[in-house]
Amino acid sequence: MDHISPVLWQFLDKWLTHFSLFPPEASKIAPESDALYFFMVLVSLVGLTIVVLLVVAFSILYNKKRHPQAVQIEGSTLLEATWTIIPLGLFLIMFVWGALLYFRIYTPPANAMNIYVVGKQWMWKIEHPGGQHEINMLHVPTGQAIQLTIISQDVFHSFSIPAFRVKREAIPGRYTTVWFEATTPGTYHLFCTQYCGTNHSQMIGDVIVMTPEDFKKWLESSTSGNSLAQDGERLFASLSCNACHNAQPDARGPGLVGVYGAQLTLATGETVTADDAYLRQAILDPAQHITQGYTPIMPTYQGQISEDGVIALVEYIKNLHTDYRLQETLNTTQLPPNNEVKAPAPGQQPAAQKEVKP
Amino acid sequence: MSAPTIVSLPDPSTARIPKMNFLTRENGLLSWLLTGDHKRIATLYLISITFFFFIGGALAGLIRLELLTPQSDLMAADTYNKVFSMHGLIMVFLFLVPSVPATIGNFVIPMMVGAKDLALPKINLLSWYLYILAGGMMLYTMAMGGVDTGWTFTTPLSTHYLNTNVVSAGLAVFVAGFSSIFTGLNFVVTIHKMRCPGMTWFRLPLFIWSNYAASILMILGTPVLAITLVLVVLERTVHIGVFDPAYGGDPLLFQHLFWFYSHPAVYIMILPGMGVISEVISTFSRKRVFGYTAVAFSSVAIAVFAFFVWAHHMFIMGISNYAALVFSLLTMMVAVPSAIKIFNWSFTLYKGSITFETPMLYAIGFMGLFTIGGMTGVFLGSTGTDIHLTETYFIVAHFHFVMVGGMLMAFLAGIHFWWPKWTGRMYPEKISQLAAVVTFIGFNFTFFPQFILGTLGMPRRYAAYPPEFQVLNVFSTAGATILGVGYLLPILYLTWSLKYGAIAGNNPWQATGLEWQTQSPPLTENFVEIPIMDHEAYDYEWLEQQQRKEVVSVG
Numbered sequence: 011m012d013h014i015s016p017v018l019w020q021f022l023d024k025w026l027t028h029f030s031l032f033p034p035e036a037s038k039i040a041p042e043s044d045a046l047y048f049f050m051v052l053v054s055l056v057g058l059t060i061v062v063l064l065v066v067a068f069s070i071l072y073n074k075k076r077h078p079q080a081v082q083i084e085g086s087t088l089l090e091a092t093w094t095i096i097p098l099g100l101f102l103i104m105f106v107w108g109a110l111l112y113f114r115i116y117t118p119p120a121n122a123m124n125i126y127v128v129g130k131q132w133m134w135k136i137e138h139p140g141g142q143h144e145i146n147m148l149h150v151p152t153g154q155a156i157q158l159t160i161i162s163q164d165v166f167h168s169f170s171i172p173a174f175r176v177k178r179e180a181i182p183g184r185y186t187t188v189w190f191e192a193t194t195p196g197t198y199h200l201f202c203t204q205y206c207g208t209n210h211s212q213m214i215g216d217v218i219v220m221t222p223e224d225f226k227k228w229l230e231s232s233t234s235g236n237s238l239a240q241d242g243e244r245l246f247a248s249l250s251c252n253a254c255h256n257a258q259p260d261a262r263g264p265g266l267v268g269v270y271g272a273q274l275t276l277a278t279g280e281t282v283t284a285d286d287a288y289l290r291q292a293i294l295d296p297a298q299h300i301t302q303g304y305t306p307i308m309p310t311y312q313g314q315i316s317e318d319g320v321i322a323l324v325e326y327i328k329n330l331h332t333d334y335r336l337q338e339t340l341n342t343t344q345l346p347p348n349n350e351v352k353a354p355a356p357g358q359q360p361a362a363q364k365e366v367k368p
Numbered sequence: 369m370s371a372p373t374i375v376s377l378p379d380p381s382t383a384r385i386p387k388m389n390f391l392t393r394e395n396g397l398l399s400w401l402l403t404g405d406h407k408r409i410a411t412l413y414l415i416s417i418t419f420f421f422f423i424g425g426a427l428a429g430l431i432r433l434e435l436l437t438p439q440s441d442l443m444a445a446d447t448y449n450k451v452f453s454m455h456g457l458i459m460v461f462l463f464l465v466p467s468v469p470a471t472i473g474n475f476v477i478p479m480m481v482g483a484k485d486l487a488l489p490k491i492n493l494l495s496w497y498l499y500i501l502a503g504g505m506m507l508y509t510m511a512m513g514g515v516d517t518g519w520t521f522t523t524p525l526s527t528h529y530l531n532t533n534v535v536s537a538g539l540a541v542f543v544a545g546f547s548s549i550f551t552g553l554n555f556v557v558t559i560h561k562m563r564c565p566g567m568t569w570f571r572l573p574l575f576i577w578s579n580y581a582a583s584i585l586m587i588l589g590t591p592v593l594a595i596t597l598v599l600v601v602l603e604r605t606v607h608i609g610v611f612d613p614a615y616g617g618d619p620l621l622f623q624h625l626f627w628f629y630s631h632p633a634v635y636i637m638i639l640p641g642m643g644v645i646s647e648v649i650s651t652f653s654r655k656r657v658f659g660y661t662a663v664a665f666s667s668v669a670i671a672v673f674a675f676f677v678w679a680h681h682m683f684i685m686g687i688s689n690y691a692a693l694v695f696s697l698l699t700m701m702v703a704v705p706s707a708i709k710i711f712n713w714s715f716t717l718y719k720g721s722i723t724f725e726t727p728m729l730y731a732i733g734f735m736g737l738f739t740i741g742g743m744t745g746v747f748l749g750s751t752g753t754d755i756h757l758t759e760t761y762f763i764v765a766h767f768h769f770v771m772v773g774g775m776l777m778a779f780l781a782g783i784h785f786w787w788p789k790w791t792g793r794m795y796p797e798k799i800s801q802l803a804a805v806v807t808f809i810g811f812n813f814t815f816f817p818q819f820i821l822g823t824l825g826m827p828r829r830y831a832a833y834p835p836e837f838q839v840l841n842v843f844s845t846a847g848a849t850i851l852g853v854g855y856l857l858p859i860l861y862l863t864w865s866l867k868y869g870a871i872a873g874n875n876p877w878q879a880t881g882l883e884w885q886t887q888s889p890p891l892t893e894n895f896v897e898i899p900i901m902d903h904e905a906y907d908y909e910w911l912e913q914q915q916r917k918e919v920v921s922v923g
Contacts, residue, residue, distance in 0.1 A: 021842065028836045033824050047753055047823075054743035057707075061714055061739050065732055068717035069724075072653070074372035080908065081719040085659030085712075093711040094704060101700035104750045109693055111752025116689055131529070165525040166619065168684065168759055172825025175756040179685040181620065182524060183613035186686040199834065203759035203827040205518050207529055208446050211830035313614070 036198055036219060037174035038191040039115055044175070046107050053100055115176055118189035122157035125150075126238070126321045129160065129167035129180035132209035134200065137321055140229055141237040146215030148200060149232075150192050151225035157189040159286060163317045168204035171217050179204060185287045192219040242326025245319055254308070257336055263308065264301045267336055270328045275302045289324045374652065374723050374878050377794065383871035385792040389889040404489030405892050409496050410475035411790075414783075416496075417471060418859070420462040420503060425855060427455035432814075432848040435841045440831035448831035449516035450532070454509075456519030457537060461544045462503055464771055465633065468640035469586075470499070470551050472782045473579045475790060477555060479883035479890065480573050482564025482899045487557040488550075495550035498543050505540035509533045518829060520630070523611035523622040527603040534604055538597040545590040545597075548636070552586030555579055564882070566901035570664070573881050573905050574650075574657055577664040578643030581671035585632045585639075588675070593629035596622065623685060627678035635674040637771060638738075639667055641778030642709060645731050648781050649713050651879040652728035653720030656906035659712045666705035666712075673702035683754045692751050699749035706742050710735060725797060725877075729804040730781035737773030737811065741766060744819065762822025768815045780807070780858065787862065788876045792888045793869030799861050807854030813847025880911050 035041050071077065125148070126137040136144040150156050160169050162180035170177040171190070178188035202213035220228060236244070246252060254263030269284050277300040282288055292299040293315070296308035315323070330336060377383070390407045393399075400408055430451050434442045443451070474492065478485050486492050509515055515537040517526040526534050559572070559580050600622070602608045609615030611622040650657045657663055679687055679695040687695075713735060722728070744766040748754050757763065787795050817840040826837045833841070875884040886895050903910040 021839075024835075025839045029839045030824060030836060031820055043752060043756055046750070047747070047756075050743075050747050050750070050753065054740070054746075057743055058736070058739050061710060061735060064711075064714040065717065065735060068714070068720070069722055069732075072717060072720045073722045073724075074374070077719070077721050080654035080721040082656055082909070083658060083719060084656070085662065086715075089715065090659050090662050090708065090712070094708055097707040098700075098704050101703055101746060104746055105697055105700045108750030108752035108754070109696060112683070112692060112696075112755065113689055115752065115755055165529055166522055166685075170759065170825065170827065172756065172760075177684055177755050177759070181686055183619070184686060199825060201825065201827045205449075205520075205522065205525070205829040207516070207525055208449065210449070211440065211445060211827075211832045214834075 034173045034194070034196070034198065035175075036192055036194045036196060037171075037176065038193055039111070040173070040175045040193075042114070043111060046104070046111060049107070050104060053104075057097075115190075116178075116188060118157040118187055119155050122155040122189050124157045124159055126325075127158050127160040127169055127180065128163055128317045128321065129169065129202065129206075129213075130163040130317075131165065131207055132202070132213040134167075134169065134202070134213065134215055135318060137238055137318065138229070139238050139325060141234045141241065142229060142232045143234055144232075146200070146213075148215070148217045149220060149225060149228050150217065151220055151222045152192050152195060153222060155189055155191045157187055159321075160186050160188070161317050161321075165206050166204045167202045167206050167213065170201040170203040171198060172201070173198035173217070177203060185290065192217075195219045195221055195224075238322050238325040239329040240326075242322035242324070245315070245322055246326055249311070249315075251323075252336075257333055262304070264304055265336075266327050267330045267333055269330070276300060277302050277304070277306075286324050286328075289327055290320050293320060293323060372723055373725060373797075374654070375725065375794070375797075375876050376873075376878060377870055377876055378873040380870060383873065385871060385889070386887045386891075388891060389792070389887065390892045391791075391889050393892045402493075404485065404493060406474050406478050406486045406489065406492060407790075407890065407892075407894075409489075409492050410471050410473075412496050413466060413474060413499070414471045416500060416503060417463050417466055420458050420506075421855075422859075424455055424458035424463055425852065427451050427458070429848065429852060431455060432845040434831065435833070436845050438833050438835045438838050443831075445831040446516065449518075449829070450514035452829060453516050453518050454506075454514050457515070457541065458506060459771075460519050460633070460637075461541050462499075462506060464637040464775055465544070465548050466499060466551070467637070467775065467779045468644060468782060469555070469579055469582060469636075470495070470548075472644065472779070472786060473555065473575075473640055474551070476786060476881075476883050477558060477576060477579060478562065479886065479894050480576055480881055481559060481562055482567055482882050482895070482901060483558060483562035484893045484895070484898075486554045487562055488554050491550050492554050495547045495554070498547035498550065502540045502544035502547060505536055505543060509536045509540060512536070520626060521597065521600055521622075523600060523603065523617075523619050524613065527600055527612050528614065535601050538601050542594050542597045542601075545594045548586045549590045552583035552590075555583040556587065559583075564898050564901055568901075570661065571901055571903075571905050572664075573643075574646035574660065574663050574667075575640075575643035575881075578639045578646070578667040581667040582636050582639040584671050585636045585674060589629045589632040589636070592625060593633075596625040596629070599625075620682070620685060620687070623682050624678065627681045628675075631678040631681065632671075632674040634767070634770065635670055637775050638778075639670060641734070641775040641782075642667065644778045644782035644785070645713060645734055647879075647881065648727045648731040648785050649716050650906045651785070651877050652725060652731075653717050653722045654878075654908050655716055655720040656904070656908070657712065658715040658718070659708075660905065662708055663712050666708045669705040670702060673698060673705075677702055677749075680749055680754070683751050684758060696749055696751045696754075700746070703742060703746055703749065706738075710739055710742070724801075725784075726795070726800040726804050727781045727785035729801055730777045730784065730807075733804065733808040733811075734774055734777040734781065737769050737777060737808075741769030741774055744769065756825075757822055759827060760822035761818040761826045761828055764828050765815045765818035765822060768818070773811055773815070777807070780804070783858070783862075785877070786883075787865070788872030789883060789888045789890070791866055791869070792872055793865050794872050794876060795858075795865045795869060796861050799857065803854055803857035803861075806850060806857070810847050810850030810852070810854050814844050814851050815847070817841070817843040817847075878908075878911065880906050880908060885914075 128135040134146050136148050160180045162182045167180040174190045176188050176190050178186050198217045200215040200217045255266050257265040272284050274284050275281050294312045297306050300306050512533050515532045599610050607615050609617045611617040646657050677699045680699045683692050821840050872888050
């Protein structure tokens with residue numbers, strides 16, 4: 011068989027060993043998404059079969075040889091109504107079914123664990139709340155709802171995990187979210203699906219799904235020492251945010267303890283919820299987000315803090331539940347010595363504990 | 369045993385191409401470059417869009433060659449990005465948008481409504497010059513190293529992060545836009561004002577209805593694209609801060625504006641094609657189109673709904689969930705008129721007397737491929753499945769089924785159908801039937817595997833991909849080779865037929881349209897005297913009576 015080109019053999023080998031027709035289902039939503047997909051495939055096949063049958067049957071029955079004289083027919087309101095209403099009905103079913111799925115995929119449950127994703131040309135940076143940083147790699151446990159809060163540092167990207175049937179655009183200057191619950195341990199593709207320049211096709215990675223025990227081990231072995239909130243705390247101190255946001259009676263900036271999730275009344279009279287997106291905007295563009303009763307003296311941080319930095323700050327503010335934490339920050343004129351932070355076991359870090367809470 | 373045919377040609381021993389026709393009326397390059405004759409302008413368009421089609425096609429060939437292997441080994445990623453961007457830009461703006469309207473539409477619309485010319489002949493010529501200017505700018509862009517924004521010019525990538533020829537490409541599309549606005553304007557005015565006596569709205573051939581609908585879209589949609597591209601150029605050159613968040617702009621705003629044109633644009637591309645299919649199916653089954661009014665109004669319905677579905681390109685982009693809901697619902701609505709058309713065409717065959725000349729083969733191919741293209745559009749219009757399928761090869765396959773399987777098939781059907789009218793000569797039937805079948809097979813081989821690739825999650829616009837996607841990509845590339853042959857054949861035999869084709873006579877297909885009741889190729893003024901429309905569209909009985917009368921009077 012040597013006379014047959016080795017290229018052909020390779021091809022045949024690949025065909026038989028590396029050939030898949032359907033992606034793995036590795037998240038809770040995947041079977042639901044596929045159910046609708048197959049329903050649509052079925053409807054399409056039936057529709058296509060009807061059209062093909064009509065065309066073929068009429069072509070045979072009424073070809074010129076067999077049927078030399080055409081019979082003029084104006085139309086038929088009944089038939090036309092039929093093929094208007096039936097497709098419409100089917101499309102509406104697909105619409106409702108799809109919408110239910112869509113709302114599920116884009117409405118994270120309250121107990122979801124939040125992981126931050128920053129897209130930049132051409133890599134994915136993943137920030138776990140416990141301070142684990144990853145690039146083009148995302149470790150997640152099974153059986154736990156994971157919410158991804160995604161943002162881009164430069165152009166549009168899109169975070170796609172085909173095996174989970176989820177995808178979300180990473181937009182510059184705006185947080186987007188998506189969630190999933192992985193079900194099957196394994197390694198799956200992670201793609202950037204929005205064209206983002208030269209190395210778009212290199213902006214790929216792996217999603218590694220682990221059992222909860224393995225994931226816990228991985229978390230412990232991969233910690234960078236500081237939790238994300240602690241990174242934020244350092245940044246908070248080094249940018250001297252505490253000069254104004256110090257919760258003192260005469261403070262020039264509003265207090266930040268418990269601000270996350272609270273209703274704020276702005277100087278414009280507008281009421282807003284202080285969520286991730288609001289906090290981000292308030293840091294980068296404070297002039298447009300003045301809390302009632304304060305003067306617009308905060309400088310803009312646009313272009314001075316990376317998206318990772320903003321995420322750390324937001325995470326820090328999110329976890330500010332008591333004045334104690336803030337006092338600690340205020341007393342820190344220098345950055346906290348590293349050994350002090352590293353001392354407690356990773357699982358016991360206050361920030362790491364808090365992130366599990368809603 | 370030869371297949372039955374409706375073709376009836378004049379006796380070849382005595383038949384002559386009429387001495388006086390629009391092709392021979394004047395000679396010399398200037399008589400072409402300064403012409404106001406819609407048929408000559410259509411010819412100029414036909415030559416120019418064919419030129420750009422083959423450039424775009426060559427680029428498609430390069431894309432498929434690169435994707436033969438998982439690594440980006442034929443060209444660097446940057447080169448690949450430029451190749452697919454130029455492929456998209458050229459095919460969309462320099463081929464698909466002007467294809468049927470500016471060539472076939474330009475040629476037959478005045479004749480179909482019984483007019484001597486379009487209402488604004490000089491504007492028509494201007495539109496061709498704008499097209500050529502746009503084409504020149506696009507070639508300049510390519511010569512200077514191309515552009516790698518994709519055809520979608522996504523900001524802030526296009527405004528800030530790329531250092532390729534975004535400005536010249538954007539301006540080329542801007543100019544091409546005006547070319548299509550002028551064509552649309554011309555059609556609308558002509559159809560309103562130049563119909564011959566007796567030609568009421570409901571006696572118009574369906575080709576006119578669908579081109580009218582497409583013209584409305586061109587006039588209302590294209591200015592939005594034009595201004596959007598000007599904003600991109602200004603953002604890039606003087607940083608006005610509309611789209612780039614770094615200057616305080618909103619990148620989603622660009623998406624809204626761009627798709628506000630570019631979704632209707634797909635209907636600009638497909639509606640005229642649907643018009644061709646109505647004409648061809650009616651002629652080759654010797655029957656009035658089933659449910660004329662429904663087909664006519666479905667074109668209008670598509671044009672209206674087309675403007676309210678743009679955000680279905682943005683379901684995963686962080687528009688609010690409720691906005692996604694509304695746009696998904698409207699998208700489902702726009703799918704219905706297309707389904708109506710498909711079934712009405714199918715039932716036009718019922719009790720017909722069908723023959724299978726080349727235009728009919730292309731039309732039947734269109735129906736199959738457009739059904740698949742349309743149904744897979746519903747997969748993407750439904751919000752939940754869109755999340756998984758969008759931005760993958762599924763969407764690439766979907767719009768190629770609609771644009772190539774649909775529009776290009778319709779274009780070729782139309783070219784073959786009106787070729788005898790245009791040139792006075794028949795194309796060779798056997799080889800062109802072969803070409804139609806080769807195209808159909810090659811097309812399915814090329815694009816069907818891409819549905820599977822997309823479902824597997826392979827992202828679009830990737831120069832390199834994980835190795836498990838290779839087998840399907842090899843299929844796709846092999847199919848593209850076949851498809852390429854299918855597209856080269858017509859160029860060869862149509863050119864051959866210019867000299868050697870059989871003399872066609874006035875009405876080789878026994879078709880009912882007014883354009884067939886005049887000589888081939890037509891006179892510059894189209895008709896000896898302005899016709900009077902005294903029958904409905906697709907009235908084959910009228911045609912028979914007419915022919916009987918002729919026999920009597922000549923005899």
